[in-house]
Amino acid sequence: MSQALAGIRVVDMTHNQAGPACAQILGFLGADVIKLEEPKGGDVARTNMRDIKDSDSLFFLVLNANKQSLTLNLKTEEGKDLFKKVIAQSDVLLENFGPGALDRLGLGYEVLSKLNPRLIYATIKGFGTYGPYSDFKSFEPIAQAMGGAMSVTGFPENPPTFTFPAIGDSGTGMHMAIGILAALQQRHTTGKGQHVEVSMQDAVVNLIRVSLRDHQRTGKPMGRSGNQLGRTIPGSTYPCAPGGSNDYVYIFAQPQMWKPFLGVIGRPELADDPRYATADARWENRDTLNALIEDWTKQRTKHEVMKLLGDAGVPCGATLDTGEVLTDPHLRARDMIVDVDYPVRGTYQTVGSPIKLSDSPVTVQRPPLLGEHTEALLGTLCGMTPEEVAKLKAAGVV
Secondary structure: OOOOOOOOEEEEOOOOOHHHHHHHHHHHOOOEEEEEEOOOOOOHHHOOOOOOOOOOOHHHHOOOOOOEEEEOOOOOHHHHHHHHHHHOOOOEEEEOOOOOHHHHOOOOHHHHHHHOOOOEEEEEEOOOOOOOOOOOOOOHHHHHHHOOOHHHOOOOOOOOOOOOOOOOOHHHHHHHHHHHHHHHHHHHHHOOOOEEEEEHHHHHHHHOHHHHHHHHHHOOOOOOOOOOOOOOOOEEEEEOEOOOOOOEEEEEOOHHHHHHHHHHOOOHHHHHOOOOOOHHHHHHOHHHHHHHHHHHHOOOEHHHHHHHHHHOOOOEEEOOOHHHHHHOHHHHHOOOEEEEEEOOOEEEEEEOOOOOOOOOOOOOOOOOOOOOOHHHHHHHHHOOOHHHHHHHHHOOOO
16 A cells, blocks of 8 residues: 655654654655665664664664665765765755754755755754754753743652653654655645754744743743642542552543542532532642542552543543553554564564554554665665675775
């Protein structure tokens, strides 16, 4: 079955997480993604937190499925020439080098857009290519700090906290994927490519826009409220049996769900109790009400609580730990956790595509070994023979 992005060639020059996450999603959707790497070592993520000798790390594997690997030394003239030949036949270039790095190599947007006017030149930076912070470097926690996310995360008595879901890295990658798809769509009309840019700070700011709304609504910085969501009770985490560090559920019962909630916990009489009859009353008496709810949840496991409330139409979720996520039957049924076989390592578990298209289902393909497709790609795109590629390899060009 044809894939949604079949026929779109993406050259992925990125490393670490934000760029590779973007390119992987495009690969899941059917794009022909070429991961361009240095001949010696390749993407630093291949060895980052390596846990098996001679195997690429899991950090690399979970971000680089559905790609081919081409090695080129762009510090050599031969490497630059080959790179330009590949770019001339590609639709998207994705890069996240430091500001000005590709310009210094003579491979910036102005140069490559003249070589290929249809090229989508996609740039990911910590703070973008312009603005007062554009020369500053960034990583995930810095993006969260500068985007405002840390200031609203955590409990009020504790310092600002960063969240482990990578909203700065993978969040930026997802924003970039949207930008690339928009530019490809516009190219259908104009016939021209363009420069697409997403900064990590910008992506985080977009993701916390509701908090920015609250600042303007109240006229003061939004504080940290732990796990409490607004003034809804129940609207937080509640401990469950047997009492482990992740034995919690999150319950969020909006006003119209109050009576069904009370029915599940066996306290229907509280619907007429003036202390809890309205949302405002429940908020004012939240300490006693939360204690009452905890008495009920502590007698049951988190999965039992989730099923009882879920069956009654009350939103509730067990706080799955990472091991439980990897084995969750619902995620398995939706191909969000899949098994992949990789040389040396063997079988490992990884995350599948969160985007489900009815006419082009995703098959997760194993990530490439370093330079695995160099000979084939240079043969197809540059007309080189295996012997010519072998000479370039001996010269350190590929």
